[in-house]
Amino acid sequence: MTFTTGASVGPYRILEQLGQGGMATVYKAYHASLDRYVAIKVLHQAFLEDPSFLARFQREARLVARLEHPNIVPIYDYAEHEGQPYLVMKYIDGETLKARLQRGRLTPDELERIIDQVGAGLAYAHKQGILHRDIKPSNVILASDGNIYLADFGLARIAQAGESTLTSDMVLGTPQYISPEQALGKKDLDEGTDIYSFGVMLYEMTTGRVPFSADTPFSVIHDHIYTPLPLPTSINPNLSADVERVLLKSLSKEREDRYADVPAFVEDFKQAWSGSAATQSALPPVSAPEATTLLPVSPAASAALTSSAVSPAISAPESAPAAAKKSLRWWWFVLPIALCLCCLLVFAVSRNKKPSGQSSETAQPPVAQATLALPDADVISTQVAATVEAALPLPPPTNPQNRQTPPDQPQPIVSIEIVPMSLADAQALAQSHPEDPKTHLFFGHALLQDGQEKQAYAEFARAAELAKDQPALLIAIGLALEKNDNWLGALLMYVQVSKNERIIRIADAVDHLHEAAYRGFEQKIAPDVISFKTLNDFDAVAGLLAETHYALLYGDVSKAQALTDKLRSVASTPAYADLLQAEIAIVQGKLSDAHKFLGGLSEPTVPQWIQRRAQELLQKIG
Known part of the structure; x- marks a missing residue:
């Protein structure tokens, strides 16, 4: 049973x-x-x-x-x-700190008790040589008798060193509370990682929000590693300079700049808090971050990217207002037909790779020229600077009245080439232009070339987040990544485009999404970058293509078959399922069946990317 x-x-x-x-x-x-x-x-x-x-x-x-x-x-x-x-x-009768924060602001007395008791439990565990690794409000229990408990000690460590699909190639911790060294996947962690996460929790309780929050877990992770901490007093002006100093020290990017141990952190905070004559007004209501977790992120539990790890037992499960499920439609390129045609033309040029001198009677959308200032030559190598400058288009121009181009006017389509550069040069460029998505594109590419996959996709996710209101730029970045065979990075861009509700669906654009979902999930890290659930929310075909191909490549043929059957029932054309059925047949050694399925994928009505893939497979099996 x-x-x-x-x-x-x-x-x-x-x-x-x-x-x-x-x-x-x-x-x-x-x-x-x-x-x-x-x-x-x-x-x-x-x-x-x-x-x-x-x-x-x-x-x-x-x-x-x-x-x-x-x-x-x-x-x-x-x-x-x-x-x-x-x-x-x-079994504890009470509620989590997360649930308490959702009910309203803490009192100064509540804050002090939480600091004292969580700090005491954490300091004790550290003396025993045990780290928590996942400090966050949902792991703090406020008991009905007034006692406060820290829960889930060691659960992250139990999951850490395994080979299961839950733990391979993943970052342990919850993105909003994860330390930079934990986000980087470092193994030699000490109590500093818990001090950082404890500091994030204090930051949230005193300012009303976590320091970093974004649409994707990888964007949040990127911010913990690279982005300067938003000053607490810029969010809550009622905080004293002493309290701000303590928070800044606890949340230093470098471990050696933080407190040596938890007792020193707690004592310093308490002195700063009591010395600031803090009142009820100093504690704002908390705006709870989206409960996103990387414990774990995997094909077996991809939904964990958008739901928090389970809380320890309490008298009743936490409740939250039921949110109506948002119907996410696939929207592509700006509403006017003129921009639709422009975008289709860009896709066609990208696919056919016509010589640059070839003329066309069709009017092309304007291409923005790069004039973005670069750092000094001592920051970026001079031999790279000229090439980079030519690859950094300006954002869409404003109209003469200095207003943003109205949504019914087409945005200029940019043309981007990914510039090869050293890791140091790419990092310097991203740090000197942190708000330009293209610099994070270049940095991500350099990280990928250096074998740092997790950090690379954090940069690509950051680029997608920064360009979220520029669909034409997102498409251009996606195309540039495609040309470099980085289909997973391109997928991040196309999913971000789907969130712009001023866009209409175009067949060729959807084909790019579907091919990116199919090819991007050839990488084992893919479910850690974007979950199957996220893809399914935007486009069921994309989600099934990704999950089916991933299951097939990583040994679960029976699951791949079940998903292929499901895909056949939901897709508008049988071509998607036929392609995957052919691949299943190849894995099973049934080459005659594979030929049968692939043979029907050359019809003009079949998406071009499926036709190309079918030809690749036919050449492979002979």
Whole structure:
């Protein structure tokens, strides 16, 4: 019997499910022999793909179970049920700090108690040599009796070193609270990573918002690594200079610039807070960030990119106002037909690669020329500067009255080439022009060439975020990435374009999206960059193409077949499913079946990218 209401799991009887997240599901249960309620945390089945997981689970559970402190949720037991590992913890009647912040501003007394008790629990754990790695409001429990608990110690570490699809090639931690060194995937972490995350939580409680928030997790990660911290007093002018100083120190990018330990951080903050004569007005209501987590980001749990990791057990699950599901339509290029034609022309030129001197009677949209000033020659190599300058188009021009071009006027279509440059030069360019999406494009490309995939896609995500109101520029960047065979980066741009609701759908543009989804998910890191759920929300065909191709490439043929059948039922043409069915047949060694499916993909009505891919496969199998 599985973990369901009424089921018996060892000596525990399951009463109800309290919450569910990317890593685990939490249940309330009753332990009859001890006459007490407990919380059972059941870890995700995908962890079992890692043959070393159970041994690591037992080792880490023993370590965490030794933590005995009044401000740490105690672990009573750990075991397996039908091959599924679970932890048994104290059941706490109360609410998470996340839920409390959503109800309104904290009082100064509440703030001080949270600082004291969370700090005490964290300092104790550090003395035992155990890091938390995921400090955030949903892991802080405010009990009904007034005590405050820090939960989920060691859960990130239990998941860390495995080979399962949940943990391979991923960054552990929640983006809004992750430290720069954790975001960079560094292994030699110390208490400084928890101090940073604790500092983010304090920043949120005192200013009303987290320091960095964006549409994608990778954009947030990028900001933690590279973007200067927004001054707390610029958000909440009621904060004193001393409080701001403490927050800035705790959130330094470099570990050595932060506090040496948690007690020093807590004591300094308390002195600054009490010395500022803080009142109720100094604590604004908190605008809770979108609950996005990278614990984990994977094909098996891609929805965790848009939902927070499960909270420890409390008396009732957190509730949030039900939001009407937004119907996201695929919109491409600016509303007027004139711009539609312009964009189609650019796509055609990109595909056919006509010589630059070839003339055309069709009027081309204007191409913006680059005049963006570059850093001094001692910052960027002079041999690169001229090439970069030619590759940095200006943003769309304003009209003579210095107003933005009205939405019913076509934006100029830019032409971008990705400039090869050293990693140092590309980083200097991005740092000197942090608001220009093209500099982050170049930096991401340089990082990718250097083998730093995670950081590279953080830069591409940042470029997409900065260009979100310039659909023509996003398309140009996407095309430039396509030409460099970076289909995953191009996909980020095309998904961002879809969020502009002044755009209408064009067949050729959708083809670019679909090809990018199909080819981009040839990379193992792809689900960490953009989840299947996100793609499905924008375009069901794109999401199914990505997930099916990924499953096929990474060994789950049965899943690929089921998804192909689903794709056949939702797509407007059978060509998508036929292409994937042919690839499944090739993997299974059924070459005659593959020929049959591929043979029908040369018809003029079939999208051109599918025709090209079919020819590639036919040449491959002979």
